[in-house]
Amino acid sequence: MEGEPPWLLVNDIGGINGILHSHVPFLKKHFHLITMKEFLENKKNVGQKIQAIYLWWHKPAVDKELLQSLPNLKVVANSGVGMDHLDLKLIASFGVKMANAPRAVSTSTADAGMALMLASARRLVEVHNISISPSMEYCEADILGVKIAGATLGIIGMGRIGYKIALRAKAFEMNILYHNRTQRKVQEEQAVGATYCKKIDSLLQQADFVMVVVSLTPQTRKLIGKRELELMKPTATLINISRGAVVDQEALVAALQTGVIRAAALDVTYPEPLPRDHPLLKLKNIIITPHLGIKTDKTNYMITEEAVENILAALNGLPLPSEVLPS
Numbered sequence: 001m002e003g004e005p006p007w008l009l010v011n012d013i014g015g016i017n018g019i020l021h022s023h024v025p026f027l028k029k030h031f032h033l034i035t036m037k038e039f040l041e042n043k044k045n046v047g048q049k050i051q052a053i054y055l056w057w058h059k060p061a062v063d064k065e066l067l068q069s070l071p072n073l074k075v076v077a078n079s080g081v082g083m084d085h086l087d088l089k090l091i092a093s094f095g096v097k098m099a100n101a102p103r104a105v106s107t108s109t110a111d112a113g114m115a116l117m118l119a120s121a122r123r124l125v126e127v128h129n130i131s132i133s134p135s136m137e138y139c140e141a142d143i144l145g146v147k148i149a150g151a152t153l154g155i156i157g158m159g160r161i162g163y164k165i166a167l168r169a170k171a172f173e174m175n176i177l178y179h180n181r182t183q184r185k186v187q188e189e190q191a192v193g194a195t196y197c198k199k200i201d202s203l204l205q206q207a208d209f210v211m212v213v214v215s216l217t218p219q220t221r222k223l224i225g226k227r228e229l230e231l232m233k234p235t236a237t238l239i240n241i242s243r244g245a246v247v248d249q250e251a252l253v254a255a256l257q258t259g260v261i262r263a264a265a266l267d268v269t270y271p272e273p274l275p276r277d278h279p280l281l282k283l284k285n286i287i288i289t290p291h292l293g294i295k296t297d298k299t300n301y302m303i304t305e306e307a308v309e310n311i312l313a314a315l316n317g318l319p320l321p322s323e324v325l326p327s
């Protein structure tokens with residue numbers, strides 16, 4: 001209809017899997033919002049009106065059936081950087097563009113990685129529990145942590161987020177190693193004092209903290225398995241803020257149970273959340289957070305702003321600021 005705003009499909013508004021209510025007025029300035037429920041109730045009449053999808057926490061699922069019922073779909077915008085939940089080739093085969101939100105997420109995800117590293121090093125969860133226990137009894141040895149200044153951080157994946165972690169770690173006076181498909185420019189390395197490890201093994205052998213920041217691809221699935229864990233120092237800590245499947249969880253459970261490594265701090269697991277009887281949840285030397293990376297007041301809003309920017313560009317035939325192409 002002439003003058004009508006473009007229709008944007010979202011999974012839901014509010015609730016567990018819906019966009020935040022506070023984002024609705026901003027989205028409504030640009031789009032007519034339609035939820036999956038409304039779409040499914042009236043598929044035939046509204047399918048051709050929908051031009052864009054905004055995925056919130058990976059929902060709705062963009063499968064062949066959905067793509068076939070949206071003949072005028074132009075763009076799928078994701079509320080995060082990782083696109084591993086999408087079949088990029090399938091979406092592109094429908095002539096639909098895709099975008100993620102790398103600018104919005106990087107600082108908060110880097111902060112979450114640092115928070116996990118510091119919490120594990122200084123045993124924050126354990127000491128909190130001691131502090132609120134009725135007796136407050138503890139031995140000094142129970143609360144001894146790992147000194148951060150002077151320790152070596154190995155960053156696996158030196159993209160935008162990895163680099164922001166290095167910037168932060170430098171301020172904490174850490175030695176920084178990194179492994180990445182491509183080496184960063186010398187000036188970039190010098191700015192954060194990071195040393196490139198061409199081989200992941202050498203990083204694993206030297207680091208006191210190994211932080212995994214790669215995206216999930218067929219090449220990075222189970223990148224950290226039994227062999228890699230055994231290469232790590234017994235005093236080392238593994239921090240994963242990328243995707244659960246990058247670490248072989250069974251191997252990790254065994255490594256934590258038998259002291260192959262000191263501890264782990266995970267913002268991501270598979271599945272998310274873990275079943276309540278999962279062995280990882282029974283360990284003392286672990287911290288698990290519920291995919292906290294981007295969950296801050298401002299970050300959430302910036303993600304929606306970045307998505308809107310991408311969607312409007314696609315609808316106006318302009319280059320997308322954060323277009324993602326199928327590899």
Ligand SMILES: O=C(O)[C@H](O)CO
Binds near residue numbers: 081
């Ligand atoms: O990919 C990201 O940006 C976050 O992990 C949210 O999915």
